Amino acid sequence: MNSTALITGATSGIGKATAELLAKKEYRLILCGRREDRLKELEESLGKLTDVITLQFDVRDKEKVFHAIQSLPASFQKIDILINNAGNAHGLDSIQNGSLDDWDAMMDINVKGLLYVSKAVLPKMIEENSGFIVNIGSTAGKEVYPGGNVYCASKYAVNALNKGMRIDLNQYNIRVSGIHPGLVETEFSDVRFKGDKERAKKVYQGYKALQAEDIADIIHFVISRPYHVNIEDLVVFPTAQATATIINKETI
Ligand code: NDP
Ligand code: 8X3
DSSP, rough: OOOEEEESSSSSSHHHHHHOOOOOOTTTEEEEOOHHHHHHHHHHHTTTEEETEEOOOOOTTTHHHHHHHHHOOOOOOOSSSEEEEEOOOOOOTTTTTOHHHHHOOOHHIOOOOOOOOEEHHHHHHHHHEEEEEEEEEEEETTTOOOTHHHHHHHHHHHHHHHHHHHHGGGTTTTTEEEEEEEESSSHHHHHHHTOOHHHHHHHTTTTTTTEHHHHHHHHHHHHHTHHHHHOEEEEEETTSSSSSSSBBBOOO
C-alpha cells in the first residue's frame, strides 16, 4: 500500500500545496483543518487522484484531536508521515502592547496543538517501529525580529520540540525533520494582520517571496529520501531575503 500522510493545516497555503503535490505522487492523505467547506473541496478534487479522508478539528481542542485521530477507519490508522503544519502568527505588536488573546492563540495552536496531534499519532508509529514526523517551524524559530516576540517564541519551541522528538523517538526508528521557511506568500499575513489585506499584501511586494509550492516541493523531497536518510533541519529563504529584517525589495 502507498504511504499515508496526515497533514494539519491542509486548507490553505503550505499545507494545501503539500496535499496537492502528495496527491499527484499518490500518497494516501488525511487532511485536517477547521474550514469544512475547504476540506470538502479538497476531498472532492484530490480524491480523484488518491485515497483522501478529511478531519475537521481545531488543534487547540485536545479531546477533538484525539477523538478524530482515534476514530480513523482501519485503512487509515497506520500513518506513515505526520506533517505538523497548522499554525499562524497573530499580530506583530511589541511585547508591551501585545494582546493576551493573540499570545494564547500562538502558543495554543503552534506549540500545544502540534503536541496534541503528535501524541495522538505516535502510539501507532511506535507500535510499527517506523514513521516520519515533519515539523514546520520557521526562520522565526531561529532569529527574533521586532514585534515577533511571541510568534518567534512559539517557533523556537517548535525547533526545540523537533530536536526533543528526534532524541526520544530515536529508539523507535522514527524520523523527525524540521523545515524552517522564511517569507512565504500565503494567507499567513492576512491572519497576522487580522484581515487587513492591504497591509498583508505589502509584506510580499517588491521581491519574489517563496511560494507555498516551493515548500511543498521541499517537504516532498525530505519525505521521499531512502529510510536511512533523515534531513534533520532545513532552513530556506527566498533569494531576496538575507535575514528576518534584511529583504531586498528592489528585485521586482
Ligand atoms: P496559512 O494561513 O495559509 O495556513 C495556515 C493553516 O493552518 C490553515 O490551513 C489553517 O486552517 C490551519 N490552522 C490555523 N489555525 C488552526 C487551528 N487552530 N486548528 C487547526 N488548523 C489551524 O499559512 P501558511 O501556509 O503560511 O502556514 C503554515 C505553517 O507554516 C504555519 O505553521 C506557519 O507558522 C509556517 N510558516 C509560514 C511562513 C510564511 O511566511 N507564510 C514562513 C515560515 C513558517 P483552518 O483555518 O481551516 O483551520
Ligand atoms: C513566517 C515568517 O518572518 O513572517 O514564519 O516570521 S516571518
